[in-house]
Amino acid sequence: MxxxxxxxxxxxxxxxxxxxxxxxxxxxxxxxFSSNDYLDLANDERLKQAGREALERWGGGATASRLMSGTLDLHTELEARLAAVTGQETALVFGSGFLTNLGLLSALTGKDDAIFADKLNHASLVDGARFSEARMIRYHHLKLDNLEKMLRETECAGRRWIASDSIFSMDGDLADVAGLQRLAQASGATLLLDEAHAVGILGERGGGLCRISGQPVVPAITVGTFSKALGSYGGFAACSHEIRDFLINRARPFIYSTALPPVCAACALRALQIIEEEPxxxxxxxxxxxxxxxxxxxxxxxxxxxxxxxxxxxxxxxxxxxxxxxxxxxxxxxxxxxxxxxxxxxxxxxxxxxxxxxxxxxxxxxxxxxxxxxxxxxxx
Ligand SMILES: Cc1ncc(COP(=O)(O)O)c(C=O)c1O
CATH class of the missing domain: 3.90.1150.10 (Aspartate Aminotransferase, domain 1)
Structure with missing residues (x-):
């Protein structure tokens, strides 16, 4: 102290x-100016109504982890909408954005892998990488030539990963997501983009920076949160069915924690609807x-x-x-x-x-x- x-x-x-x-x-x-309630939805009457109805119907908590009896119709509906909004095959809801990154990276990456991470990535991406035994290689903020050099020079027996925020949380600048996708494709790396600050704001249906029309980018995994523009709480990973199935089986913060409370899921779902109704x-x-x-x-x-x-x-x-x-x-x-x-x-x-x-x-x-x-x- x-x-x-x-x-x-x-x-x-x-x-x-x-x-x-x-x-x-x-x-x-x-x-x-220190609230992430970007779209002023947390106190929106329509969101509150959805929360009240969920409380009445489902009660105060999900009462079990997702694999036990905690997967409610509400989670399933929310995941279907998140997949559509992000342009991914499917999605999986976690307890928070932080837990999503922790769960993803610790489950998907292993000791032979290398994670190439922007120096200013959010702490949850850094900690997710730490939880796995993968090597983390940090490239200069937004400098794709530096990333390219590191991808070229780094020997890696396992899989390569590129992880980046899309809007950086403390600087407010944007990643070149098309450039990251190009480098991922050229080097055989798997791309993970954290759209926490972009979901609800950028792109068609609020799907994030990757969903801006004209240059849609589809990373292997899109991470997002309900705690910012959606005025609620919780996180998600949108990805392929194969990755989702793996996460359900291996992501410890998903498996060993109670499912997202129904009120949070209902508010997030309503926020996504509002964003579509008011583009x-x-x-x-x-x-x-x-x-x-x-x-x-x-x-x-x-x-x-x-x-x-x-x-x-x-x-x-x-x-x-x-x-x-x-x-x-x-x-x-x-x-x-x-x-x-x-x-x-x-x-x-x-x-x-x-x-x-x-x-x-x-x-x-x-x-x-x-x-x-x-x-x-x-x-x-
Ligand atoms: C880029 C980024 N990822 C993840 C998170 C964590 O999200 P959550 O607040 O839902 O845990 C945040 C913010 O808190 C963030 O800025």
Whole structure:
């Protein structure tokens, strides 16, 4: 604990009275830029209704693991829709996105395998690789020439895997998924793409970055989560029947854990329906994110390499980032400081998630407050 404190890396919890991008907190309106409820669906009346109905019909929990008696019609329906939305043969729901990656990589890869992973991949992909005995080889963030070189130079007796986020969670930039697919095909590697921050927002039916029309990419495995744009909780892997069958038989976080609660599954399913009924939601979110970036730039702030609703503002120093977040909170803006090990040392930042709860007026006001506060603090 002392070491954590001395490095300015102490983390603690803050208790809030509500979820979503905007709500009352301590007698004032709080603009929450630290929520992943991108499409403002978590509190949508249609989602809540679906949750209430599921609670009535199925009760509070799934009551068993999937292989025992926990596979409900609701999971089956959700998996069919996820397969259709991602353009994959089939899908398998897990307890969370984190558990999906842990389960996938630990089950599918072994000690003779090599996993080529972007340096900024999410922690769950890193830990999934650690759980297996496969070698993990990390290539420079988004640098496909570096990946190509490593694929060429690495001897591997087993299978090669390429694993990458599609939208990177702390930088908000995008992987070149077509380029990754090309390299996977050329080197005989199996491609796994984690679309956690893209599902519901990008691509046809909200199927993710790989489903953007014109250049559909079909990785061997698409990972996603219900906990962000879908306003619920849970995760999934969409893949071939063969991989799904293998996961059912070998993925320990799937086998040895209770099935996703029906309320979560019902809310995720309803969110997917809403996204199909209102196909403009993702585009509108990206439009507002661009509006926010323009507003921040107009105030003289840089937004790193953001190409999505995730907007980082570079600070560098850990303590300065925390002090900045504290000052923003005093002014009704919740924008958490992100520090190592979540991001590389020396790259502490304020991470903003724009959501559909934020109006243009909110975003303009927030950009002004953030810029003023950054200048006062002498950060960025
Ligand atoms: C890229 C990525 N993958 C997986 C996860 C884990 O998803 P979940 O919150 O459903 O565990 C997250 C975020 O938390 C993420 O950003």
């Amino acid at each position: 002392n070491a954590i404190r001395e490095k300015g890396l102490l983390r603690s919890l803050r208790s809030l009275p509500a979820t979503g991008g905007k709500f009352q907190w301590q007698d004032r309106e709080l603009l929450n 403009g939601l993702g585009a509108e979110l990206l439009r507002r994110a661009e509006f926010m970036k323009d507003a921040l730039r107009a105030q003289g702030l840089e937004v790193m390499s953001s190409a999505s609703q995730i907007i980082p503002i570079f600070v560098g120093d850990n303590e300065q980032a925390v002090a900045l977040a504290d000052r923003l909170l005093d002014q009704g803006i919740l924008a958490t400081a992100i520090r190592p090990p979540t991001v590389p040392p020396g790259t502490a930042r304020i991470r903003l998630s724009v959501t559909l709860a934020h109006s243009e007026q909110d975003l303009s006001r927030a950009a002004e407050v953030i810029a003023k506060t950054v200048k006062q603090a002498g950060a960025a």
